[in-house]
Every structure is written in C-alpha cells, then in structure tokens.
Amino acid sequence: MSERVLVKGNEALAEAAIRAGCRHFFGYPITPQTEVATYMARKMPKIGGTYLQAESEVAAINMVYGAAAAGVRVMTSSSSPGISLKSEGISYLAGSDLPCLIINIQRGGPGLGGIQPSQADYWQATRAPGHGDLHLLVYAPNNVQEMVNLVFEAYDKAEQYRVPAMILGDGLLGQMMEPVSFPEEGEIKQHDKSWAVTGHKNQRKHNIVNSLYLKADELEKTVLDRFERYAQIEANEVMVEEYLMEDAEYAIVAFGATSRIAKAAIQQLRDQGVKVGLIRPITLWPFPKEAIAKACDKVKGFLTVEMSMGQMLDDVRLAVNGRKPVEFFGHTGGIVPTPAEIVEAVKAMGGAK
Amino acid sequence: MKELENKRVIVLGHYGSGKTNFAVNLALQRRAAGCEVALCDLDIVNPYFRSADFAGKMEEMGIEMVSPSFAGTNVDVPALTGRLDGLLANPDRQIIVDVGGDDAGAIAVGRYARKLLPEEPTVLYIVSACRPITDTPQAALEILREIEYASHVKATHIVNCTNLGKETTAQTIRGSLEYIDELCELSGLPLCCHAVRSDLAAELTDIDRILPVEIFVKVPWDL
Known part of the structure; x- marks a missing residue:
C-alpha cells in the first residue's frame, strides 16, 4: 500500500x-x-x-x-x-x-x-x-x-x-x-x-x-x-458486514451511503438502551440471504433503510420468509435520510424503552 | 495576512482542494472582525458540497450569500445570477468568491475578470499535497496554469489546505511544508497561509502563517 x-x-x-x-x-x-x-x-x-x-x-x-x-x-x-x-x-x-x-x-x-x-x-x-x-x-x-x-x-x-x-x-x-x-x-x-x-x-x-x-x-x-x-x-462470493449484531434485538439492513447513516443512528439508539445492529450487504448480487435468515433467530424485527421506495426490501423479505416483521424506511428522489429519522423508525417498531 | 483583508478575494484551485471550506471560514472570520462581507458561490461544476449549502448560516451571521440561480436543485446548468455585478459596484463591501474546481470551474471567473482586475484582487490558489492529481508541486503548477488560462486572472498567493479529512494530524501539515516551499518557488508566488484545523494549531506554533479554520463541509452521518 x-x-x-x-x-x-x-x-x-x-x-x-x-x-x-x-x-x-x-x-x-x-x-x-x-x-x-x-x-x-x-x-x-x-x-x-x-x-x-x-x-x-x-x-x-x-x-x-x-x-x-x-x-x-x-x-x-x-x-x-x-x-x-x-x-x-x-x-x-x-x-x-x-x-x-x-x-x-x-x-x-x-x-x-x-x-x-x-x-x-x-x-x-x-x-x-x-x-x-x-x-x-x-x-x-x-x-x-x-x-x-x-x-x-x-x-x-x-x-x-x-x-x-x-x-x-x-x-x-x-x-x-x-x-x-x-x-x-x-x-x-x-x-x-x-x-x-x-x-x-x-x-x-x-x-x-x-x-x-x-x-x-x-x-x-x-x-x-x-x-x-x-x-x-x-x-x-457473498460479501456482508455485520455490525453490533451479537446482542441485537432489531436489525437494520442497509447498503452503501445509507448504511453509514444507519450506523450513526445505531450509536444514538444504543446510547438510549435500544439494542440495534446492522446487516450491510456488500454484494447485492449475490445477496447475503444466509446472514439475514440466521438473524431471524435472534431479532424481533428488521428495518430496511434505502434511498428509494423500498427495493432491497424485497430481497430481505424473501430471506426472512415471513418469520419476522420486515419494515421499511426511506426517502427517494435525491433526499438523504437523517440519523434522527432512522432512530424514530426503529422506535416505531417497538424498540423504544 | 493583509492580503485576506483585500475587498476582493478570489478562491481558486483543483477540485477537492478545500476551497469551499476555506472560503466559508474566511467569510466568517472577516465578519467577526467587523467587516461587511459577501460570499459568492461561483461554482458551476459541482452539484454537491458547495458554499451555497451554508446560505442559512451565512445569513444568520449577517453575511450576504450569492449563489448560482439553480444551486442545490436538479437544474444542472451553469447559470449565474446578476447579483455579483451589483455587489461589485460597491467598493467598500468585502467580496469573497468561491470558484469551481480546475479550469472547468474557473472559467466562470472570466466573465468578471475585466471588472475585478483593476481592483487588484487577492487571488488565492488553494492546494492540498494529499490530492493525487496535484501530488507534486509540478503537477499543482500545471493545474494552476490551466486555471489562470480559463479564468483570465493570475494567482497572487498560495494557500496550503493540505489535509486527510478526519485523519489529518500536525504531521500531515509538517509533511506538506517542503511541497509548499517548492510550489512557491516554482510559481514565484508568496505563501498566504497554512489553513489548519483549529485543534491542530497549538501543535504548529513554530510554523509561520498558520490560519486556524473550522470544518464546515461534512457528510450526513457526521453529527
């Protein structure tokens, strides 16, 4: 290097x-x-x-x-x-x-x-x-x-x-x-x-x-x-990052720039005692189905965050296969979600203490 | 640094060299010194991370902000407003012009060169030794010549904005000193200042012409 x-x-x-x-x-x-x-x-x-x-x-x-x-x-x-x-x-x-x-x-x-x-x-x-x-x-x-x-x-x-x-x-x-x-x-x-x-x-x-x-x-x-x-x-060839998933009760699934915003939100949520982790697909195809399926055993629900109307959401739902609720939060048209909005979306899933 | 008190300051450089962050700092510092200031975003090439993003902060501080007509919108056309012409009619107001990167951005200054040149503006060439396209003094000089050709103005001073984002340390600045000396010698231009993040200034008191600056240009996850 x-x-x-x-x-x-x-x-x-x-x-x-x-x-x-x-x-x-x-x-x-x-x-x-x-x-x-x-x-x-x-x-x-x-x-x-x-x-x-x-x-x-x-x-x-x-x-x-x-x-x-x-x-x-x-x-x-x-x-x-x-x-x-x-x-x-x-x-x-x-x-x-x-x-x-x-x-x-x-x-x-x-x-x-x-x-x-x-x-x-x-x-x-x-x-x-x-x-x-x-x-x-x-x-x-x-x-x-x-x-x-x-x-x-x-x-x-x-x-x-x-x-x-x-x-x-x-x-x-x-x-x-x-x-x-x-x-x-x-x-x-x-x-x-x-x-x-x-x-x-x-x-x-x-x-x-x-x-x-x-x-x-x-x-x-x-x-x-x-x-x-x-x-x-x-x-x-699947590539995926798991962040603070060991004790997570909720999982955010996000990729690209949105996952950086999600990490900032996770920090705020953890400061408030809400155990949230992140599953970040690095390869979108092949999609990390197994990492998401495995998380079904420990989390109460998933929140997919995207700068779209919810597209990767389909793949997350296919991997979860009905076992846990999968919610969505996003903005589209060039608007970037804020950490505060993601915090609120996780709390709305029942994660508020 | 008397040159920064000039009523006309033009900020030029390679894109990503730190022009916008420097221009916003300079506007705030001059305002804090009691000066009547206008900050003009003349960037016609860059859709994101630009002076116009700070319009709210500028207005709040009593700094007049002039932006291209469609800055921050989806209208991807290089349209300038007539307001800069109006401002240039006032010799007492300090005007700081934040120009777009490289020759492609600098071309917008050419439109105002005839008005600006008789007023003997300070023309700052912002450089960072950590940018790959300007990684040698020779390469930085090549970019400067392209910018001068496009803008019809000649740089009067060099500003060292060398940084590695969040990884910037005092050593990053020290590591750039030889590069800056050589660029000053090659170009025949004097150094205006080393613009360094304010928390690093205390470690660099042995260096002349340190200008502490705050970091305003941020990504959405920097809280």
Missing part, C-alpha cells in the same frame, strides 16, 4: 481501475459521476491508455464489449439514466460471457429524475440490468477505501467467472472525500483468457465471442451452463 491521499469516491474508482490494470475507458458524461471520466481523461493519455468520450452511452457500452472481447480490462461509468441506455449492451456482455466493470453512481429517478443521490436502481442492477436470464456481480461499497478495494475484487471475480461486474454507488459516495491508500500496481491476479479474440495467427482455432444462438437447444444449454457458474458465485 502506498501513502494516504484524500480523494473523492469517483476519483477513487478511476485510480483503482488504473492500478488494477484497466487501460481502456469508454463513457459519456453525466452528473454525478463526472469525476470518474475527468480523472480518466487526465490520467489515461499519460500512461498509454485510452480515454474515449463516445457519441452516446449505447456506443460506449459497445466499445466496452469490443475491448472485453479482446481480453483487456475495461471500464465504463455512468449514472442512472445512462445505465438504462447501456442495458442492451450489458445484456450482450452477459450473453457473451465477457468480464468488464460498469460503474453506476446513482441519482434520483425515474426518467431524467434529478442529480442528487439515490439507490433506486437496486431492482435494475439485481433484477434486470438487461433483457434475458442473466445476473451481474453487483458490489455496493459504503466508503471510499472500499470503493478502491471493490474495483480490484470486481475485476478479479468478473474474470474468474466471466461475468460482467457492476459497482453500484450513489451521488453521495461519488462526491464525498475520504483518505485512502491505493494498492501498488502489480498486485493483480491473472486469469485464463484463452477465449479472447486476439488473433489466432494460424496457430489455434478461431475464438468466437457472440450472444446469438441459431438453435434453441444450444441457447438453453449455454444459459444452463452459465447458471451453474451463477450458483458457484452465490455459494462462494
């Missing part, structure tokens, strides 16, 4: 990607992810990399497809409306088993929405980032150092399983500044890329990168094989 520096979340994602070996960035401008592209534009030309502002999000994601097919580490970044535009290309990447890193620094929606922070793309990221039977690896950092670390993790797992990865941040994480250390270059795990289209030089069979299958049974077999890999990911 190198010396400490103070960086914005967006800059951290860009610098971490560079240090993880990414030399190809394709994007289209949008607030509040601007600093990712700005940083790439400044740095890439100095290190022999490619920064390219495409004519649209659709073009950018297809450039990602091309670079990923050649087996290089590639990244694109956008914010909510831009990710919607990229969803066709994301489906093609998933259907072609191509690893890449897609950043979504969420803003309020739907539609053009707003530019303030949001988590309302949870459903999109975990349910339908594109058409068809598919998943992305979805990582949800809650601090700037974790944004750095998860870039490395995302590239590593994307290549190991040949699945596109997404880092789902929000405007607050993207814009805020925290001290971090970046790993030195050279700490990168190498994966087999014998599938990459790099020129066969008459020495091997053609590699074909494609998501079109002319026969239904071939397509079904391809999807079934891919779902075996998804099952391995669900078994092996």
Whole structure:
C-alpha cells in the first residue's frame, strides 16, 4: 500500500481501475459521476491508455464489449439514466460471457429524475440490468477505501467467472472525500483468457465471442451452463458486514451511503438502551440471504433503510420468509435520510424503552 | 495576512482542494472582525458540497450569500445570477468568491475578470499535497496554469489546505511544508497561509502563517 491521499469516491474508482490494470475507458458524461471520466481523461493519455468520450452511452457500452472481447480490462461509468441506455449492451456482455466493470453512481429517478443521490436502481442492477436470464456481480461499497478495494475484487471475480461486474454507488459516495491508500500496481491476479479474440495467427482455432444462438437447444444449454457458474458465485462470493449484531434485538439492513447513516443512528439508539445492529450487504448480487435468515433467530424485527421506495426490501423479505416483521424506511428522489429519522423508525417498531 | 483583508478575494484551485471550506471560514472570520462581507458561490461544476449549502448560516451571521440561480436543485446548468455585478459596484463591501474546481470551474471567473482586475484582487490558489492529481508541486503548477488560462486572472498567493479529512494530524501539515516551499518557488508566488484545523494549531506554533479554520463541509452521518 502506498501513502494516504484524500480523494473523492469517483476519483477513487478511476485510480483503482488504473492500478488494477484497466487501460481502456469508454463513457459519456453525466452528473454525478463526472469525476470518474475527468480523472480518466487526465490520467489515461499519460500512461498509454485510452480515454474515449463516445457519441452516446449505447456506443460506449459497445466499445466496452469490443475491448472485453479482446481480453483487456475495461471500464465504463455512468449514472442512472445512462445505465438504462447501456442495458442492451450489458445484456450482450452477459450473453457473451465477457468480464468488464460498469460503474453506476446513482441519482434520483425515474426518467431524467434529478442529480442528487439515490439507490433506486437496486431492482435494475439485481433484477434486470438487461433483457434475458442473466445476473451481474453487483458490489455496493459504503466508503471510499472500499470503493478502491471493490474495483480490484470486481475485476478479479468478473474474470474468474466471466461475468460482467457492476459497482453500484450513489451521488453521495461519488462526491464525498475520504483518505485512502491505493494498492501498488502489480498486485493483480491473472486469469485464463484463452477465449479472447486476439488473433489466432494460424496457430489455434478461431475464438468466437457472440450472444446469438441459431438453435434453441444450444441457447438453453449455454444459459444452463452459465447458471451453474451463477450458483458457484452465490455459494462462494457473498460479501456482508455485520455490525453490533451479537446482542441485537432489531436489525437494520442497509447498503452503501445509507448504511453509514444507519450506523450513526445505531450509536444514538444504543446510547438510549435500544439494542440495534446492522446487516450491510456488500454484494447485492449475490445477496447475503444466509446472514439475514440466521438473524431471524435472534431479532424481533428488521428495518430496511434505502434511498428509494423500498427495493432491497424485497430481497430481505424473501430471506426472512415471513418469520419476522420486515419494515421499511426511506426517502427517494435525491433526499438523504437523517440519523434522527432512522432512530424514530426503529422506535416505531417497538424498540423504544 | 493583509492580503485576506483585500475587498476582493478570489478562491481558486483543483477540485477537492478545500476551497469551499476555506472560503466559508474566511467569510466568517472577516465578519467577526467587523467587516461587511459577501460570499459568492461561483461554482458551476459541482452539484454537491458547495458554499451555497451554508446560505442559512451565512445569513444568520449577517453575511450576504450569492449563489448560482439553480444551486442545490436538479437544474444542472451553469447559470449565474446578476447579483455579483451589483455587489461589485460597491467598493467598500468585502467580496469573497468561491470558484469551481480546475479550469472547468474557473472559467466562470472570466466573465468578471475585466471588472475585478483593476481592483487588484487577492487571488488565492488553494492546494492540498494529499490530492493525487496535484501530488507534486509540478503537477499543482500545471493545474494552476490551466486555471489562470480559463479564468483570465493570475494567482497572487498560495494557500496550503493540505489535509486527510478526519485523519489529518500536525504531521500531515509538517509533511506538506517542503511541497509548499517548492510550489512557491516554482510559481514565484508568496505563501498566504497554512489553513489548519483549529485543534491542530497549538501543535504548529513554530510554523509561520498558520490560519486556524473550522470544518464546515461534512457528510450526513457526521453529527
């Protein structure tokens, strides 16, 4: 690890990607992810990399497809409306088993929405980032150092399983500044890329990168094989943080910036004698079902807190499976919940002393 | 630090260098010294964490706050108000202008350069040695030149805002002194001050030109 520096979340994602070996960035401008592209534009030309502002999000994601097919580490970044535009290309990447890193620094929606922070793309990221039977690896950092670390993790797992990865941040994480250390270059795990289209030089069979299958049974077999890999990911790659859960009578479930606010609320509640803990999914897909199911044995209820109308709430309810009450508190449209509001929401569940 | 008493102070720098926190502190300190002050948020690039966020506090302290027409809203367009022109007609009021980061933000100053330059403003270049894009004095000078080109004004002083957020210690400041000396020499500009969190100032009494500041720019979970 190198010396400490103070960086914005967006800059951290860009610098971490560079240090993880990414030399190809394709994007289209949008607030509040601007600093990712700005940083790439400044740095890439100095290190022999490619920064390219495409004519649209659709073009950018297809450039990602091309670079990923050649087996290089590639990244694109956008914010909510831009990710919607990229969803066709994301489906093609998933259907072609191509690893890449897609950043979504969420803003309020739907539609053009707003530019303030949001988590309302949870459903999109975990349910339908594109058409068809598919998943992305979805990582949800809650601090700037974790944004750095998860870039490395995302590239590593994307290549190991040949699945596109997404880092789902929000405007607050993207814009805020925290001290971090970046790993030195050279700490990168190498994966087999014998599938990459790099020129066969008459020495091997053609590699074909494609998501079109002319026969239904071939397509079904391809999807079934891919779902075996998804099952391995669900078994092996779940990441979750549990905070003060040992003696907790209530569990808050929150991810990203909202989990930081939840921790501040938990401190206040504990000062008042209310035993509350936090379960923080770090991977949103695969979702930490087991950590939540296990907590059913000890807590009286769950409170899901999100900057949306309640989307991860569905996954929490599926994991709890009716065994305990699951309540929701949130704001949407760019409004950030306050610790005081979360304190009140927990007390309303019967946690008041 | 006479230069901070100038009736016209322009605060420029790389984004994330600490411009807004410095500008808010300067406005409050000048007001506390009995001066008539206006703080102008001229940031047309940054949607979050900006001077306009402190409008309430400023009004409460009797500081006039001027913000871009749509600051803090979802209107993501660089529209400025005419109020700064009105203020510039008053030579007695101290005006502190908090400019957006880098050349992209500094371009907004160009609009006022012709009015400001004859008044010989103090133009502060805010730098932090802990920011990766300005991690060497040479890199900081490169950014300064881009800002000057875009803003049509030349920096008159350097302000050292080196910090690591909550991890800032007296050692963080000491570690930046050589960097700042070299930047002053490379740019030919004098140092205005080292802006340091007020609780660290007592550990740094051996250093000249320490300006204690409070931290106003915070995240929602900092209570």
